[in-house]
Amino acid sequence: MRYVFGIILSLLLFPFTGKANSPIAVKAVVIEDVLEDYKKFLKGRNPLDIKDFSGPYSRRDVIELVLFQQALSAGGLHTLVILIPMPTYQRSIAELEKGYVDATANPVWETDLKESSTWKSISTVDPGQFVAGLYGKPKRIAELSNLSLSELKNKSITTSFVWESDVQALKKAGFTNIVDGGNWERMIRMVKHDRVDFLLSSFRAEKDLSFQVQDTKYIPLSGYKIILEGRRVWGVSRNSKKSKNLIAALNKGVPLLKQKGIIEKAYRQSGFFNSRVDHWKTISAETTDILR
Structure with a gap:
């Protein structure tokens, strides 16, 4: 029942902004608490119109839902995105691999996606970032x-x-x-x-x-x-009928967002990329005590 309610709620929250000949809606999984904060961050705004990623409820997971939709649009796929709430990361990956959903709304670790059942987008976060x-x-x-x-x-x-x-x-x-x-x-x-x-x-x-x-x-x-x-990528189910259009749009849209500085800006305004910790010590097994 909660799953069905999530679909209905998403349809109400995210108005269709595509063209009349747009393909059928894309279903993308998202963790429940992220979706709740995303709704509060959005405040009824169209995610495609957002240029300022700061403010209440902004965090990495939240702004990535905006970036997902902007990447699809930039890549030429103008369609409704239905966000499907899931309780855990593991469940989200399982639903994707089975083809019950079309994509992950948040980037995931590249190594968590099976080549046999998923496509991987160009990365939003590269090793060391x-x-x-x-x-x-x-x-x-x-x-x-x-x-x-x-x-x-x-x-x-x-x-x-x-x-x-x-x-x-x-x-x-x-x-x-x-x-x-x-x-x-x-x-x-x-x-x-x-x-x-x-x-x-x-x-x-x-x-x-x-x-x-x-x-x-x-x-x-x-x-x-x-x-x-590791790399963070959006996952697309190979079992989805929309998979080729989806991965093509993401792989066209992500570089365009990077070129325009939108992904960097979003991650910085949400605090994920944070210059205040640049001088902090990276802990490793070999790290010794330092003066604090």
Whole structure:
């Protein structure tokens, strides 16, 4: 029932802006909490008209839904996009591979897509560009900031064990106490209720790089960052009748958005590409303690 409601709600939220001869609507999967924030960010605006990617509810996942639709349009595919909510990243990939949906609304890790069942778009994020922070509650971060790096690596941090890129990045950084959080909402609750010390998150556009979920604020441990390796691409199901048109539009549209600086601008305004952490130390297994 929730799945059907999501389709109906999407039809109401995203008016058809294509031409009369446009192909049938594109169904794209998105994680539930991202869709909720996207609706709040959009405030009834047409995603194709958005040029400023900053503001309340702006974050990497949210603005990528806008970029997806702008890339399709720039690539010549003018059609309705129906955003289908899914509870987890893993479920989204499974629905894509089976052909139950046409595409992922957010870029995913290239290595998570099977060649036999999916097409991969030109990347939006290249190796070395995905930078994340160690986030926690302000009081706990203040306590942890007094520890040495070797001590920090023994503290608990949560991610989802199906997010292989996150897990590998944490292991490569030398973290030894990685806890499976399942999904983003559960990870947030684990940090909130002091079951773990950190969670891994993209940076945000706030001055203190923070984000807030309900009544709880989360900030990064200043001075340290982690690099997640790999490329981020939009996935298109080979089992979709629209697959050739979709991948062609994305592979034409993404370079055009890059050329115009739109992808760079969107990622910077959302805080994902963030100059304030350029001087921060990248944690690796070999990283030694530094003066803070």
